[in-house]
Amino acid sequence: MSATIPHIHWTDGALRLLDQRRLPHEVEFVDCHTAGEVAQAIRQMVVRGAPAIGITAAYAVALAADAAWRSHGAQWRTAIAEPLAVLAAARPTAVNLHWALARMQRCMAALGGAAPGPVLAREAAAIHAEDIAANRRIGEFGAALIAPGSAVITICNTGTLATGGYGTALGVIRAAHAAGTLTEVFACETRPWLQGARLTMWELQDAGIPATLIADGAAAALMQRRHIAWVIAGADRIAVNGDAANKIGTYGLAVLARAHGVRCMIAAPTSTIDPDTGDGSQIPVEERGADELVSFRGLPVAPPGSRVWNPVFDVTPAGLIDAIVTEHGVVEQPARHGVRGLLRGR
Amino acid sequence: MSATIPHIHWTDGALRLLDQRRLPHEVEFVDCHTAGEVAQAIRQMVVRGAPAIGITAAYAVALAADAAWRSHGAQWRTAIAEPLAVLAAARPTAVNLHWALARMQRCMAALGGAAPGPVLAREAAAIHAEDIAANRRIGEFGAALIAPGSAVITICNTGTLATGGYGTALGVIRAAHAAGTLTEVFACETRPWLQGARLTMWELQDAGIPATLIADGAAAALMQRRHIAWVIAGADRIAVNGDAANKIGTYGLAVLARAHGVRCMIAAPTSTIDPDTGDGSQIPVEERGADELVSFRGLPVAPPGSRVWNPVFDVTPAGLIDAIVTEHGVVEQPARHGVRGLLRGR
Numbered sequence: 001m002s003a004t005i006p007h008i009h010w011t012d013g014a015l016r017l018l019d020q021r022r023l024p025h026e027v028e029f030v031d032c033h034t035a036g037e038v039a040q041a042i043r044q045m046v047v048r049g050a051p052a053i054g055i056t057a058a059y060a061v062a063l064a065a066d067a068a069w070r071s072h073g074a075q076w077r078t079a080i081a082e083p084l085a086v087l088a089a090a091r092p093t094a095v096n097l098h099w100a101l102a103r104m105q106r107c108m109a110a111l112g113g114a115a116p117g118p119v120l121a122r123e124a125a126a127i128h129a130e131d132i133a134a135n136r137r138i139g140e141f142g143a144a145l146i147a148p149g150s151a152v153i154t155i156c157n158t159g160t161l162a163t164g165g166y167g168t169a170l171g172v173i174r175a176a177h178a179a180g181t182l183t184e185v186f187a188c189e190t191r192p193w194l195q196g197a198r199l200t201m202w203e204l205q206d207a208g209i210p211a212t213l214i215a216d217g218a219a220a221a222l223m224q225r226r227h228i229a230w231v232i233a234g235a236d237r238i239a240v241n242g243d244a245a246n247k248i249g250t251y252g253l254a255v256l257a258r259a260h261g262v263r264c265m266i267a268a269p270t271s272t273i274d275p276d277t278g279d280g281s282q283i284p285v286e287e288r289g290a291d292e293l294v295s296f297r298g299l300p301v302a303p304p305g306s307r308v309w310n311p312v313f314d315v316t317p318a319g320l321i322d323a324i325v326t327e328h329g330v331v332e333q334p335a336r337h338g339v340r341g342l343l344r345g346r
Numbered sequence: 347m348s349a350t351i352p353h354i355h356w357t358d359g360a361l362r363l364l365d366q367r368r369l370p371h372e373v374e375f376v377d378c379h380t381a382g383e384v385a386q387a388i389r390q391m392v393v394r395g396a397p398a399i400g401i402t403a404a405y406a407v408a409l410a411a412d413a414a415w416r417s418h419g420a421q422w423r424t425a426i427a428e429p430l431a432v433l434a435a436a437r438p439t440a441v442n443l444h445w446a447l448a449r450m451q452r453c454m455a456a457l458g459g460a461a462p463g464p465v466l467a468r469e470a471a472a473i474h475a476e477d478i479a480a481n482r483r484i485g486e487f488g489a490a491l492i493a494p495g496s497a498v499i500t501i502c503n504t505g506t507l508a509t510g511g512y513g514t515a516l517g518v519i520r521a522a523h524a525a526g527t528l529t530e531v532f533a534c535e536t537r538p539w540l541q542g543a544r545l546t547m548w549e550l551q552d553a554g555i556p557a558t559l560i561a562d563g564a565a566a567a568l569m570q571r572r573h574i575a576w577v578i579a580g581a582d583r584i585a586v587n588g589d590a591a592n593k594i595g596t597y598g599l600a601v602l603a604r605a606h607g608v609r610c611m612i613a614a615p616t617s618t619i620d621p622d623t624g625d626g627s628q629i630p631v632e633e634r635g636a637d638e639l640v641s642f643r644g645l646p647v648a649p650p651g652s653r654v655w656n657p658v659f660d661v662t663p664a665g666l667i668d669a670i671v672t673e674h675g676v677v678e679q680p681a682r683h684g685v686r687g688l689l690r691g692r
Contacts (some may be wrong), residue, residue, distance in 0.1 A: 191537060217594050219598065221598070303538050306547050
């Protein structure tokens with residue numbers, strides 16, 4: 001199968017999501033008919049990746065509004081508050097979720113007395129399409145920073161599966177590969193969820209980009225032993241001072257990069273920048289359950305009762321980031337001026 | 347079951363090894379009747395950990411000599427060269443294997459005309475007992491460096507299962523816990539083989555030491571968010587300049603430790619110091635198969651055909667190490683003078 005199958009697919013009052021928990025070896029879809037089902041799919045990581053979560057939540061608003069219209073008619077707005085709150089609480093770190101909900105609420109506020117579902121579904125589709133277009137621009141801006149003959153390290157999955165399509169960090173990698181400047185991508189397997197092994201390797205293989213899988217702990221030895229030009233990662237929330245939350249392990253890669261003369265790029269749409277978050281200390285970091293570390297597909301890999309600390313994001317200070325790349329342009333050395341300037345075009 | 351069951355057990359012409367590939371949830375033993383079977387057990391990681399490999403190989407020499415005596419009588423020495431070579435080649439990085447074989451060869455050279463098996467089995471048992479005693483001393487020396495109220499991070503398994511008993515880095519942790527100075531141990535799960543999750547958590551739990559399991563990629567966030575006093579790791583080979591090879595990920599932890607004001611301790615018996623290795627660049631680093639990253643107990647976790655780089659050790663330069671702790675004492679800041687002085691007592 002191909003990594004290019006649509007993973008967020010809206011069809012007549014239902015949202016079909018590719019179940020990313022089972023990829024790449026099992027291809028199954030989850031059909032969501034209610035906003036509650038979408039929220040559960042986000043919580044359980046059927047769909048993940050900050051931009052993809054935002055797009056999915058936008059479609060869920062259309063589902064919620066349609067259900068509210070059918071049950072409450074012209075009073076549909078009173079019935080939608082609860083499903084919106086459930087969606088907003090599905091996962092705490094990625095701000096794209098809140099950004100998408102806010103945009104959908106602005107669309108709702110402008111609606112007349114007709115059935116809201118179709119208009120909101122079109123708005124969600126617009127968010128979806130704009131994200132793909134933004135990724136293409138991120139790819140171009142990011143690739144322009146990559147010199148010929150570059151090997152790079154990436155973490156987690158920031159490709160089609162994490163976005164509307166194409167990808168953020170993986171979009172930069174795609175564009176650099178297309179430009180002929182990229183020699184090789186090293187993909188950290190990205191424990192505990194193995195997004196790098198399961199999803200990124202799949203997308204890179206599908207795109208014909210030379211890719212090598214490494215254990216997360218091997219990144220330091222890789223930087224020690226051969227020249228790596230960039231660490232390229234996505235983000236789940238960027239504070240206005242340039243601090244960036246991303247998949248657990250990103251901060252460590254950034255520290256290692258600085259110690260080895262490797263540059264660090266964060267690639268994300270401006271929907272990832274939170275104007276209300278001054279710095280990284282204000283970003284809520286989700287901690288998930290012990291099961292992700294003590295078992296693998298139901299097989300135990302640690303003794304029963306093991307205590308676990310499982311934060312699934314960390315925060316990289318702006319001072320360790322060499323470039324933040326968005327669809328509205330690049331901020332190099334974001335620690336100097338922050339990223340508020342990127343929000344003007346948003 | 348208890349983590350204190352003997353994992354290397356010699357009984358009348360056979361070596362019984364606890365199969366560490368299946369721990370902690372399946373307790374099985376592998377009986378080795380020939381040196382070839384022992385070499386295979388080492389290669390396949392039925393037994394692992396530098397000191398444990400050395401002890402196991404020593405017992406294998408007794409098996410080989412006994413077989414050679416039975417087949418060749420007084421000419422037994424001519425028949426033992428091949429099994430010794432197979433043992434020496436079982437795994438490349440841990441020098442304790444070569445150290446143990448060299449010691450067994452000195453014992454063989456001193457033998458008279460009687461059957462060699464019993465004497466060599468006693469020599470192997472002496473190596474085994476001396477390793478346990480050395481670990482106790484390592485524990486005392488290391489614990490003396492740990493201030494009250496210390497939280498530490500460790501990697502891989504360096505406990506009873508990696509040694510004759512008690513442990514190296516885990517011996518320091520045991521001794522510090524007994525001394526009341528240790529508040530908590532964070533165990534990196536240690537991909538790809540999960541020695542931290544499967545073996546170290548088991549030993550720590552068994553010893554009643556407060557332990558928390560983390561993904562390898564979470565170590566940086568942990569150092570960023572709370573005070574960690576030490577990274578404490580073992581070693582598979584220490585060069586005379588103080589560079590130390592250990593489980594993949596150790597070098598990264600050492601870089602992160604330095605960046606966060608965390609100190610870095612390497613705990614190992616002097617059998618881990620290789621007088622013939624001047625610096626870390628001369629240490630052969632084993633690369634194992636892709637299967638360790640692309641599948642888990644036969645379940646695929648990456649797309650078929652994924653290219654993998656799977657070095658299972660890395661080399662931490664002496665300059666990042668604050669203390670090397672052996673049974674003959676401690677060298678602080680080994681980059682200043684190297685560790686040759688520790689070999690005098692060996």
